[in-house]
Amino acid sequence: MMGRTTFLGSATFLKSAAFGLVMSTGLLLGQTGAEAAAKTAITVGMAIEPAGLDPTIAAPVAIGQVTWQNIFEGLTTIDKDGKVKPQLAESWQISPDGLTYTFKLRQGVKYHNGVAFDSSVAKYSIDRARGADSVNPQKRYFASIDTVETPDASTLVLKLKQPAGSLLYWLGWPSSTIVEPKSAADNKTTPVGTGPFKFVSWSKGSKVDLARNADYWNKSISLKLDTAAFRFISDPQAQAAALKAGDVDAFPEFGAPELIKSFEGDKRLTTVIGNTELKVVAGMNNTRKPFSDKKVRQALMMAVDRATVVEGAWSGFGTPIGSHYTPNDRGYKDLTGVYPYDAAKAKALLAEAGFPNGFTFTIKAPQMAYAQRTSQVLQAMFAEIGVTMNIETTEFPAKWVADVLKAADYDMTIVAHAEPMDIDIYSRDPYYFNYKNPAFNDVLKKVEMTSDAAGQEKLYGEAQTILSNDVPALFLFVMPKLGVWDGKVKGLWENEPIPSNVLTDVHWEE
Amino acid sequence: MISLLIRRILSLAVTLLIVSLLIFTVMDLLPGDPAAIMLGTSASPETLAALQKQLGLDQPLPVRYLAWLAGVFRGDLGQSYTYGVPVAGLIAERLAVTLPLALIAIVLSVAIAIPLGVQAARKHNGVFDFAAGLFSYISIAVPAFWVGLLLIILFSTMLGWMPAGGFPGWDAGFLAGLKALILPAVALALPQAGVLTRVARAAVLEVMNEDFVRTARAKGVSDGVAIWRHAVPNALVPVFTMLGLQFTFLIAGAVLVENVFNLPGLGRLAYQALSQRDIIVMQDVVLFFSALVILMNFLVDLAYLVVDPRLRAGAQ
Secondary structure, three states, X not given: OHHHHHHHHHHHHHHHHHHHHHHHHHHHOOOOHHHHOOOXXXXXXXXXXXXXXXXXXXXXXXXXXXXXXXXXXXXXXXXXXXXXXXXXXXXXXXXXXXXXXXXXXXXXXXXXXXXXXXXXXXXXXXXXXXXXXXXXXXXXXXXXXXXXXXXXXXXXXXXXOOOOOOHHHHOOOHHHOOOOXXXXXXXXXXXXXXXXXXXXXXXXXXXXXXXXXXXXOOOOOOOOOOEEEEEXXXXXXXXXXXXXXXXXXXXXXXXXXXXXXXXXXXXXXXXXXXXXXXXXXEEEOOOOOOXXXXXXXXXXXXXXXXXXXXXXXXXXXXXXXXXXXXXXXOOOXXXXXXXXXXHHHHHHHHHHOOOOOOOEEEEXXXXXXXXXXXXXXXXXXXXXXXXEEEEEEOOOOHHHHHHHHHOOOOOEEOEEEOOOOOHHXXXXXXXXXXXXXXXXXXXXXXXXXXXXXXXHHHHHHHHHHHHHXXXXXXXXXXXXXXXXXXXXXEOOOOOOOOOOOOXXXXXXXX | OHHHHHHHHHHHHHHHHHHHXXXXXXXXXXXOOHHHHHHOOOOXXXXXXXXXXXXXXXXXXXXXXXXXXXHXXXXXXXXXXXXXXXXXXXXXXXXXXXXXXXXXXXXXXXXXXXXHHXXXXXXXXXXXXXXXXXXXXXXXXXXXXXXXXXXXXXXXXXXXXXXXXXXXXXXXXXXXXXXXXXXXXXXXXHHHHHXXXXXXXXXXXXXXXXXHHHHHHHOOOOHHHHHHHHHHHHHHHHHHHHHHHHHHHHHHHHHHHHHHOOOOOHHHHHHHHXXXXXXXXXXXXXXXXXXXXXXXXXXXXXXXXXXXXXXXXXXX
């Protein structure tokens, strides 16, 4: 971290030196300063328009992708490597029993409306998220908190009912950002935060405009952008056209892998392929026959050639996974070798489970391209071992949420799970997999009882291994982050350990 | 005449009331709970219940219907679940895009279709007629959104003359706004123009053989005058009828074209609201579209009275 800071610092220095040189040369040559000056505005494209701009009251990741770290900040934050860092909390102390968290809060922080940040604001925000009327999508993250105390204006004490080893990480999430009481009710339409950018306007259906917060508290960051706009373009063809025409400067999550090749001839644009947290898994109803038999699930896993799935579904972009975990996540283990592709073995195992002639079932697949294409590839692969899979397209999110997530009325489904570090969904009850393994639940409980990082990583490794053996879902691949942007735009995140478009470091290369 | 108007207006109101009931029922039958969609995959049942209460979704169906209807009468269309702003404002904002788009498309399609149809009728079975026929078949067969994509590739990506989509807003200047609407309007107008060309041609052909046109010719007026002063006005009734009927398709086409061109219009609002189950927005937008179509048909009926004195006589 230190090294990076220094490097960034010197890079900034070099850049300003270079800028000065360019400026003076420009003046010598009699050019106007405006021509030589770097651009200070950026237009970032997004596929989905957020449903409101308050990440603490609704789940869609698009909300955080506009507001998190740009408008709203949390007690902690998560950096581009997925690590927890201090933000509105300068530092913290955890009692030896893991039940008391004492945060030292940053002073001199002001909201965009002038309200000062202090412990009472932090307490209000946390109580709002965990209260009875809370509609916070991650309310369960606050369930371990017993009381919130404010001994003085810059100290916040959280007393827990039971240890929560992931608390600091959870506090960095978009849904945990700290909002102040006066503006909280209107944040959905006019968000007010402490971040480096202020909300300017939202042309519904079109774009959100932000402007630099001149009073930003973190003076160690020199913001290069004066204004930023998020433009919403859902159609991939229109996304590509907007990029090529220069209407948007960057599309950090371009929607169609099959169109990536079309940018190759364009010298102005650069393509950056990174990782997301989107785990594409084909969940199975673990209480419904024949999926209640572990051997059947394992056989189906062995019938799948993940590389071919990635090729067929996402034009070869994406990383195969063997569990519900991504290479971004701490303690990641590559478990694709536990049940590798082997059609003959799969057929034998299926016979052992009592299905020598296979069986027939239905997959409820959302309409999105990745889900449809993956289903078709899986259909062909299962046919190889005598299993017939029918594809039933199920409208996402509405019908999928109702039928699969809520009612668990399905055989198999396929969906990309967007939430980072959500391996705990396999311990939730009820949850649509209907997977119940006390040993797995124990491991996750131990993660929360452990506060040191190395111990947690080891436990996460165990959890991944259990899942890769039990195969409650077919673990397929992690979606790539297909970033396409103007080659002169620097500072956008390559990977996405948390869904976001952090603009703090973004600048135009001169 | 007046009593006819009153009767038409009354039936208009009754139709709208029935339509509102239908819309409400269909929206309720749609699978999916807006609160569940907003809260994603992690929310507990209590959180879900809290949000349902906040949105008023815990009320019984008839209560919700009557509340909605009462609101509509007062001019209060409710609050969007996803945007959190009044729906009336949303519709007004979007109308500022869709209305000009539809108007330009209508004017464009009439401007293409009438000269083309009339000329095809005059030279019927000739080369021009054949070419016009080919034009209409192709433009009817090719979907508007695909034409839109071709236009984007040609004029935005390759030539760079036009924006590739999006809308700068009218405050960015009238010309900038107009520029953003031209390609989508062309995409929307072409299929309409195809249909209207066929209708205009057939109507003119039919009228051309009528006695009064022959009489006009016999009196010695030129071919052009016989057509434009005598045949065309009489051929306008079917053209107007078709225009009214096509209006529904124009709105439907706008949904697709607005998505391709990424225009923040009413069609895209409807599409977004449907996928997010922003039911209140859906209800309002569909009701608005229905009212528009019903009103349009009413206006077409009125237009008959204007263009066709015979109907006017019958109405009195």
